Amino acid sequence: xxxxxxxxxxxxxxxxxxxxxxxxxxxxxxxxIEYGDDWPTVKQTLPLPYGQMPILEHDxxxxxxxxxxxxxxxxxxxxxxxxxxxxxxxxAAADTVNDFRQxxxxxxxxxxxxxxxxxxxALFGEIxxxxxxxxxxxxxxxxxxxxxxxxxxxxxxxVGILDYLNWMLGxxxxxxxxxxxxxxxxxxxxxxxxxxxxxxxxxxx
Amino acid sequence: xxxxxxxxxxxxxxxxxxxxxxxxxxxxxxxxIEYGDDWPTVKQTLPLPYGQMPILEHDxxxxxxxxxxxxxxxxxxxxxxxxxxxxxxxxAAADTVNDFRQxxxxxxxxxxxxxxxxxxxALFGEIxxxxxxxxxxxxxxxxxxxxxxxxxxxxxxxVGILDYLNWMLGxxxxxxxxxxxxxxxxxxxxxxxxxxxxxxxxxxx
Numbered sequence: 001x002x003x004x005x006x007x008x009x010x011x012x013x014x015x016x017x018x019x020x021x022x023x024x025x026x027x028x029x030x031x032x033i034e035y036g037d038d039w040p041t042v043k044q045t046l047p048l049p050y051g052q053m054p055i056l057e058h059d060x061x062x063x064x065x066x067x068x069x070x071x072x073x074x075x076x077x078x079x080x081x082x083x084x085x086x087x088x089x090x091x092a093a094a095d096t097v098n099d100f101r102q103x104x105x106x107x108x109x110x111x112x113x114x115x116x117x118x119x120x121x122a123l124f125g126e127i128x129x130x131x132x133x134x135x136x137x138x139x140x141x142x143x144x145x146x147x148x149x150x151x152x153x154x155x156x157x158x159v160g161i162l163d164y165l166n167w168m169l170g171x172x173x174x175x176x177x178x179x180x181x182x183x184x185x186x187x188x189x190x191x192x193x194x195x196x197x198x199x200x201x202x203x204x205x
Numbered sequence: 206x207x208x209x210x211x212x213x214x215x216x217x218x219x220x221x222x223x224x225x226x227x228x229x230x231x232x233x234x235x236x237x238i239e240y241g242d243d244w245p246t247v248k249q250t251l252p253l254p255y256g257q258m259p260i261l262e263h264d265x266x267x268x269x270x271x272x273x274x275x276x277x278x279x280x281x282x283x284x285x286x287x288x289x290x291x292x293x294x295x296x297a298a299a300d301t302v303n304d305f306r307q308x309x310x311x312x313x314x315x316x317x318x319x320x321x322x323x324x325x326x327a328l329f330g331e332i333x334x335x336x337x338x339x340x341x342x343x344x345x346x347x348x349x350x351x352x353x354x355x356x357x358x359x360x361x362x363x364v365g366i367l368d369y370l371n372w373m374l375g376x377x378x379x380x381x382x383x384x385x386x387x388x389x390x391x392x393x394x395x396x397x398x399x400x401x402x403x404x405x406x407x408x409x410x
Contacts, residue, residue, distance in 0.1 A: 072293040
């Protein structure tokens with residue numbers, strides 16, 4: 001019944017899964033791959049269904065896709081909703097955070113300087129303020145959480161990728177988002193999560 | 206207990222939800238919005254949580270995010286897995302199809318002609334062949350379906366957006382994908398789905 005999570009030795013898309021597993025006190029092997037010059041070679045040795053991490057292995061089976069893995073481990077950790085509609089709200093919140101992450105990534109990973117400058121204007125001028133305002137409102141309307149008025153895996157998804165979002169943006173999103181900041185601190189203050197964060201490897205993001 | 210689905214009068218991201226609802230013989234109002242010059246004005250009158258459709262209304266509640274809605278209605282239609290791991294595989298398959306859709310969309314919706322040409326090269330030269338080969342292999346290994354060796358909502362998601370993918374690409378993906386083509390025809394041959402498709406509005410995509 002053991003689990004093995006394989007991801008870069010970074011937070012980013014692996015961290016929400018790690019947070020959920022630690023929250024649920026679920027035993028797992030935290031297999032961390034260094035992202036270095038030899039990554040293309042190392043990649044060939046890993047069983048990645050569509051060339052991407054994270055992957056989760058369990059009982060001889062293997063799964064990919066970070067949000068799908070989050071949802072699965074959230075069931076083990078009892079971070080899901082009480083009924084189908086609550087789970088719909090939780091899924092929608094996580095997908096919205098993921099949309100936001102992708103929009104930031106499209107700017108951050110853009111290589112062409114002119115294109116990047118245009119994307120920066122749209123991101124900082126429109127997209128970012130829009131999402132921050134909406135997310136703040138959503139957290140306010142959900143008792144300090146993203147969905148269903150209580151702590152769910154959508155919150156751990158957001159908190160788990162926030163450092164990565166800030167790294168991509170080169171600024172701290174929480175400075176102008178008091179609701180999100182309170183949620184971030186609340187989740188990181190949960191004893192199981194705090195204990196993990198205090199001892200996790202220090203990485204660039 | 207009635208449902209109301211609001212989306213453009215197009216297939217695209219609304220169609221997988223419509224297919225799942227019809228498959229499950231679930232009564233719903235198929236509220237179709239014309240995408241015309243007045244869309245910005247019409248949009249202001251709709252209760253869209255993050256400015257996007259589709260949305261699903263039920264019992265005075267409202268939800269957004271197409272994949273989350275698909276997963277919810279799939280539970281009603283009994284198109285989900287038998288256990289948590291099967292659902293993980295189904296979710297991962299749907300997310301992979303969605304990744305593929307987004308990569309096609311990033312090319313299709315690009316406005317700058319030079320940037321679009323570069324994206325076209327990457328898409329048609331690398332991304333498309335990669336995904337088609339992987340998806341073909343996955344369908345072959347899953348008894349003719351995307352996941353769990355049986356018909357699930359991931360299949361209806363793929364079949365539901367295929368015409369949209371082809372419209373964005375300007376070519377028929379199924380020409381070089383016999384496994385996907387067989388799955389497409391099998392799903393569209395299901396009596397409840399065939400009956401719906403035969404009478405649905407004819408739209409540009």
